Amino acid sequence: MLRQNSILSWMVGVAMATALLSGLAIFPRASSAYASADADRGKQLFEKRCTGCHSLDRNEEGPRLRGVYGRQAGKSPGFTYSAALQSSQLTWNDASLDKWLMDPDSLIPDNGMEFYVANQDERADIISYLKKLSTK
DSSP states (O other): OHHHHHHHHHHHHHHHHHHHHHHHTHHHHHHHHHHTOOHHHHHHHHHHHTTTTOOSSSOSSSOOOTTOTTSBTTOOTTOOOOHHHHTOOOBOOHHHHHHHHHOHHHHSTTOSOOOOOOOHHHHHHHHHHHHHHHTO
């Protein structure tokens, strides 16, 4: 019986470690995409894919996005956010923006954004552009 408990404990530990590493696996892949990200292409993609709801300098259907990189989610002045975003305690960085653009509801359920960017390179380029605007 003792041996079965030891084996079971070991299996549970392996399963937990595997689940943890699987959940974090998105970040190394995402960070490697940023090394070759193209902010100029990101600007073109932003203008094509994001400006239907967002502007850089004024709130529209979505909040203004100049300065979003490094800002806490749900905190752009003058924009009314969902309760989920307001209480998220999330700061926008490479990893959080990548996950947000890939699947907003998986990062912050009930957030109000229905758009996503499936292509990892496009996400990296858009994030590079937003990051560039936030550091000027």
